[in-house]
Amino acid sequence: MSKSGKDGLLINKIAAGVLTAGIIFWGANRIAHVIIPDDSPKSPVIAITAPQTAAPMAALAVAAVPESVIPLLATADVAKGAAFVQQQCAACHSLNSGGAAGVGPNLYGALGGPMFASAGFSYSAAAKAKAKGNWDYASMASWLLDPASFAPGTAMGYPGIKNTQTRADVVAYLRTLAASPLALPTADEVKAASAAPAPTAAATGGAAEAGVTPAAAPSIDTMFAKVDLAKGEAFVQQQCSACHSLNKGGANGVGPNLYGIVGGKMFAAAGFNYSDAVKAKANGTWTADTMSDWLLSPSNFASGTMMGYPGIKNDQTRADVIAYLNKNADSPIKLPGT
Ligand code: HEC
Ligand code: HEC
Structure with a gap:
């Protein structure tokens, strides 16, 4: 983890280099598209998102301009999309017909259905303001690329799917969750989407995708103040x-009780059956820094963890959450810079 301004500068320099390489790569990739039809242009775009710090990511998003999913839908990998959704979305969304709302609305019939209108789910004002017409392929892909840009202030705490092929796989899978799936795009629609530059979402931080290995969390030490x-x-x-549960002595649920967790022993709540993935780390103590690493990306911190949560990519939000967890204790620790 970087702790100092100097490291920050170095990261910026590296990011600038990576950004340049990304632009060159992207340009070359566009040209290559014209010359040879390329059905797998995705992995290098993932690779350049690796240095995951807030500012460089915002810059890097310029290089990773999203391409349209529409030409990819007919050949998208529905099984991969299903696996991705199980891993990254199912903690908040039920997928079966008539499934109950959870943290997010049930997704059966979402694609092709009216936007933000699942019965019995209480949407944010941000989502309600965007609820116009039905979800089609373009609007769904744009939402999933970056929920917070699509509907600023949305309650969907998910950073988005930056990889175009993955987004197409997920959309193709969502399409199957319906009594009568939406028709695939016509040849003309595919042609139009391939010719037009894809809509770009605003620059964003974070890339929570299978295959992306985020770096350690950027230091948020300065944010606790x-x-x-x-x-x-x-x-x-x-x-x-x-x-x-968060209250003192609260019962374990899907995850362990979190009272007194900051400053406490890692993965050691009495009576909770932890995964082997985290048991290997269970001799440490949660500090502000280790907690920040874990909450940025649980699966990066402990590959194979049962915590089905993609992580908190926004640095200030992570600091807010850690400060709150720290206060929720008999004896809060002193956080850096406070
Ligand atoms: C941390 C919880 C969480 C995760 C993870 C999550 N979502 Fe959501 N999702 C929400 C919430 C909350 C909303 C409602 C948004 C609002 O009210 O602002 C939502 C809304 C949606 C909608 C709009 C549904 C409608 O009724 O119109 C879709 C589609 C969706 N999510 C798909 C996904 C997919 C696909 C993934 C995984 C790639 C995902 N979500 C991951 C919480 C989550
Ligand atoms: C879908 C359920 C789920 C959600 C949502 C979830 N967690 Fe977890 N969490 C778990 C599970 C399960 C574990 C145990 C991990 C393991 O055994 O691999 C865990 C472990 C933890 C730990 C380690 C506790 C210990 O005993 O050392 C912390 C801290 C934590 N979660 C914080 C959070 C925070 C903060 C959020 C919200 C930003 C969150 N979790 C969201 C399921 C969840």
Whole structure:
């Protein structure tokens, strides 16, 4: 983890280099598209998103301009899409017909159906403001690329699927979750989507995708001085409390009780049956830094963990959450910079 301004500068320099390489690669890739039809242009785009710090990621998103999923849908890998959704979405969304709403709405029939209109789910004002017409392929791909750009302030705490092929696989799988799946795009629609430059989403941080190995969390030490505890608490209530109790002596649920967790022993809640993935790490103590690494990307911190949560990519939000968890204890520790 970088701890100092110098490291930050170095990261910026590296990011600038990577960005340049990315632009060159992207340009070459566009040209290659014209010359040879390429059905797998994706992995290098993933590779250049590797240095995962907030500022460089914003710049890198320029290089990784999303391409349209529409030409990819007919050949998309539905099984891969299903596996991805199980891993990254199912903690918040039920997928079966008539399934109950969870942290997010049931997704059966979402694609092709009215936007943000699942019965019995209470949508954010941000989503309601965007609820116009039905989800089609273009709007669904744009939402999944970057929910927070599509509907600023959305309650869907998910950074988005940056890889175009993965997004196509997921959309192709969502298509199957319906009594009468939406017709695939016509040849003309495919042609139009291939010719037009794909809509670009605003630059974003974070890339939560299978195959992306995020770097360690950028240091958020400077952010604890200006945390918003109320925001941290609201975020935890919304995104974590379905699996974790927070009160002192609270029962374990899908995940262990979190009272006193910051400064406490790692993966050691009495009576909770941890995965082997995290047992290997269970002799440490949760500090602000290790907690930040874990919450940035649980599966990167402990590959194979049962915590089905993609991570909190926004640095200030992660700091808010850690500060709130720290306060939720008999004896909070002193956080860096406070
Ligand atoms: C941490 C919880 C969470 C995760 C993970 C998550 N979502 Fe969501 N999702 C939500 C919430 C909450 C909403 C409602 C958004 C709002 O009200 O602002 C939502 C809304 C949606 C909608 C709109 C549904 C409708 O009723 O119109 C779709 C589609 C969707 N999510 C798909 C996905 C997919 C696909 C993934 C995985 C790649 C995913 N979500 C991951 C919480 C989540
Ligand atoms: C879908 C359920 C789920 C959600 C949502 C979830 N967690 Fe977890 N969490 C788990 C599970 C399961 C474990 C145990 C991991 C293992 O055994 O691999 C865990 C472990 C943890 C631990 C380690 C606890 C210990 O005993 O050392 C912390 C800290 C934690 N979660 C925080 C959070 C926070 C903060 C959020 C919200 C931002 C969150 N979790 C969201 C299921 C979840």
